[in-house]
Amino acid sequence: MIKGRAWCFGDNVDTDVIIPGKYLRTKDMSLLAQHVLEGLDPHFASKIEKGDVIIAGRNFGCGSSREQAAIALKEAGVAVVVAKSFARIFYRNAINIGLPLIEADVVCQEGEIVEVDLAKGTVYVNDRKVKGTKIPDFLMDILRDGGLVAHRRKEKEKIR
Amino acid sequence: MTGKTLSEKIFSRAAKKESRAGEFVTARIDRAMIHDITGPLAVKGFYEIAGRNAKVWDPSKVVVIFDHQVPADSLKAAENHLMLRKFSQEQGIINYDVFCGVCHQVMPEKGHVLPGEIIVGTDSHTCTYGAFGAFATGIGSTDMASIFATGRLWFMIPKTLQLEIEGRLPSLVTSKDIILRIIGDIGADGANYLACEFRGKVVSRMDIASRMTMSNMAIEMGAKAGIVDPDDITIKYLKQHALDKDAIAKNIEVTDEAAEVTRRFWTVSDLEPQVSMPHNVDNVRPISEIPETRINQVFLGSCTNGRFEDLELACNTMKGESVAKGVRLIVVPASREEYLKALRAGLIEKFMEAGAIVESACCGPCMGGSFGLLGPGEVCLSTSNRNFVGRQGSPEALVYLASPATAGASAITGFITDPREI
Numbered sequence: 001m002i003k004g005r006a007w008c009f010g011d012n013v014d015t016d017v018i019i020p021g022k023y024l025r026t027k028d029m030s031l032l033a034q035h036v037l038e039g040l041d042p043h044f045a046s047k048i049e050k051g052d053v054i055i056a057g058r059n060f061g062c063g064s065s066r067e068q069a070a071i072a073l074k075e076a077g078v079a080v081v082v083a084k085s086f087a088r089i090f091y092r093n094a095i096n097i098g099l100p101l102i103e104a105d106v107v108c109q110e111g112e113i114v115e116v117d118l119a120k121g122t123v124y125v126n127d128r129k130v131k132g133t134k135i136p137d138f139l140m141d142i143l144r145d146g147g148l149v150a151h152r153r154k155e156k157e158k159i160r
Numbered sequence: 161m162t163g164k165t166l167s168e169k170i171f172s173r174a175a176k177k178e179s180r181a182g183e184f185v186t187a188r189i190d191r192a193m194i195h196d197i198t199g200p201l202a203v204k205g206f207y208e209i210a211g212r213n214a215k216v217w218d219p220s221k222v223v224v225i226f227d228h229q230v231p232a233d234s235l236k237a238a239e240n241h242l243m244l245r246k247f248s249q250e251q252g253i254i255n256y257d258v259f260c261g262v263c264h265q266v267m268p269e270k271g272h273v274l275p276g277e278i279i280v281g282t283d284s285h286t287c288t289y290g291a292f293g294a295f296a297t298g299i300g301s302t303d304m305a306s307i308f309a310t311g312r313l314w315f316m317i318p319k320t321l322q323l324e325i326e327g328r329l330p331s332l333v334t335s336k337d338i339i340l341r342i343i344g345d346i347g348a349d350g351a352n353y354l355a356c357e358f359r360g361k362v363v364s365r366m367d368i369a370s371r372m373t374m375s376n377m378a379i380e381m382g383a384k385a386g387i388v389d390p391d392d393i394t395i396k397y398l399k400q401h402a403l404d405k406d407a408i409a410k411n412i413e414v415t416d417e418a419a420e421v422t423r424r425f426w427t428v429s430d431l432e433p434q435v436s437m438p439h440n441v442d443n444v445r446p447i448s449e450i451p452e453t454r455i456n457q458v459f460l461g462s463c464t465n466g467r468f469e470d471l472e473l474a475c476n477t478m479k480g481e482s483v484a485k486g487v488r489l490i491v492v493p494a495s496r497e498e499y500l501k502a503l504r505a506g507l508i509e510k511f512m513e514a515g516a517i518v519e520s521a522c523c524g525p526c527m528g529g530s531f532g533l534l535g536p537g538e539v540c541l542s543t544s545n546r547n548f549v550g551r552q553g554s555p556e557a558l559v560y561l562a563s564p565a566t567a568g569a570s571a572i573t574g575f576i577t578d579p580r581e582i
C-alpha cells in the first residue's frame with residue numbers, strides 16, 4: 001500500500017510542463033527534480049516532498065517520449081501518479097523506470113491523504129474507495145523489480 | 161471470422177503468431193532509431209542490462225541521428241554527441257551525426273523505412289513513418305535499451321480508427337489544416353492507444369510530404385500510429401530512397417474491408433486554414449475565428465512541415481514581400497537534402513532577401529532546447545507540432561500552430577493571417 005499527500009492537476013499534463021526541453025541535455029537526474037512541473041507551477045519542486053502523490057485528470061504525460069519526465073517525478077519523490085488516463089508512452093516509461101502509476105478517476109482536495117493499492121487496483125481517499133484499472137501482472141513484475149533495467153538483469157541472473 | 165486490420169497483420173508477422181487487437185504480444189523489431197536527446201539514456205540502460213562489453217542484437221537495424229541540439233549548442237550536448245559517436249563506432253551502427261537533419265525526415269530519405277515494418281524510435285513523432293505504410297511508434301529510452309539487448313518489445317495490438325477524408329482540398333489549404341481540424345474534433349486523447357489510418361480520395365491524391373505531416377501529428381491525438389496505405393506514390397518514393405529495394409514490396413499490407421474498425425469521416429472541400437491556439441494542440445479554430453494576433457516570430461520547419469514542398473508554399477505565399485518589421489522569420493529545412501532542393505530552386509535566396517534567418521537542418525526552436533527561443537510574452541506562429549506551455553522557451557510565451565501557407569502570410573503582415581487574403 002502506498003500512502004501520501006495529494007497534489008492535484010487537471011487534464012493533459014504534458015511532458016513539456018513536467019520537464020521542459022531545455023533541461024534534457026543533463027545527465028544529472030537530480031537536476032530534473034529541481035524543475036519538475038515547472039511549467040504549471042514554477043515553485044512546485046520546493047513544495048513537493050518525498051512520498052507525495054500526484055492526482056490528475058485525462059491523458060497525463062501526453063506529448064514527447066522523453067523518459068526524463070517520469071524520472072523527474074520519481075527523483076522529486078513522487079510515490080505514485082493517479083490519473084483518469086495516461087498517454088501511452090508515459091505509461092510505459094513510468095513502469096520502465098519504476099515509478100508506480102494507476103488509472104483511476106479520483107477527485108480530491110490538495111493535501112488530502114491518498115492510499116493506493118496497486119496490486120488490487122484501488123485508491124482510497126478519506127475512506128472513499130475508487131476502483132481503478134489494475135496494472136497487468138507482467139508490468140507489475142517490472143515495477144516490483146524497480147524498473148525494466150533491474151528486471152532484465154534479474155532475468156539474466158536466473159538464466160545463469 | 162472477420163478480416164484483419166493492418167496492425168493485426170503486422171504484429172502477427174512480427175510475433176510469429178496469429179494475433180488480434182487487444183492482445184499483448186512480443187514483437188521482433190525491424191528498425192530502431194535514437195537521437196541525441198533520448199539516445200544517451202538508451203545506451204546507458206543497454207549497458208546496464210547487457211554488460212559493458214555487450215553488443216546490440218543487430219547493428220544493421222539501428223540508426224543514430226543527431227538533430228535536437230546540432231551542431232552542439234552546449235558542452236553538455238557535445239558530451240552527449242561524443243558518447244553516441246563512440247557507441248555507434250564500437251557497435252558498427254550507422255550514425256548520421258549532426259550532418260543530415262531531423263530524424264523523421266532522414267529516416268525515410270536515407271531509405272530506412274519500408275511498408276509493413278515495425279519501426280520504433282525514442283521520439284514521439286516516430287509515427288511519421290506511418291506515411292509509408294509502416295507501423296511506426298515512439299517509445300522511451302529504457303524500452304529502447306531493452307530492444308538493443310533483445311531485439312524485441314512487448315506491445316498491446318491497437319484497435320484501428322479509420323479517418324476517411326473526402327472532398328477536394330481548396331487552394332492554400334493543406335494537409336496540416338486537415339490534421340489540425342481532425343485533432344481539434346477528436347481531442348488530445350481521442351485516439352489514445354489506437355492505430356489511426358488516414359484514408360479517402362484526398363489522402364490518395366496527396367504527395368509524400370503532405371502525408372508525412374498528417375502521420376507526424378497522429379501522436380497529438382494520442383494515437384500509437386498514423387498510417388497511410390502504400391500506393392503508387394509511396395512505391396515511387398521508396399524506389400528512389402529505400403536502401404533495400406528488393407524488400408519494398410515484401411511486407412506491404414492493408415486493412416481488410418471486413419476487419420473490425422471504427423470509421424470517422426471528414427469532408428474538406430470547404431475547409432478553412434486552421435490554427436491551434438495556446439496551450440494545447442487540440443485547441444483548434446478556423447482562421448476566421450482567430451482574433452487579431454500580433455506575432456514576434458514565425459518558425460517554418462520541423463518534422464511536421466520542414467520539407468521542400470512546405471518551404472515552397474510558404475515562399476510563394478510571401479509573394480516576394482519582406483518579412484514584417486519586428487518579426488523574426490526562422491526557416492529551418494528538415495534535412496540537408498530538403499535544404500539543397502530549396503537552395504537549387506532559389507527559395508533560400510528569396511527567404512534571405514525577405515529578411516528571414518535560415519538555419520541548417522535540425523529540430524530548431526520546436527523543442528525549446530536549442531536556439532530561437534521565445535521570451536516572456538512573445539508570440540510565435542509555428543509550423544511545428546506542439547504549443548504546450550514552455551515548449552519553445554518561456555512558459556509565458558504563446559505558440560500558435562498552423563500551415564506553411566499561413567506562416568508565409570503571417571510573416572509578411574506581422575499578424576496571424578489567412579493566406580487566401582494575400
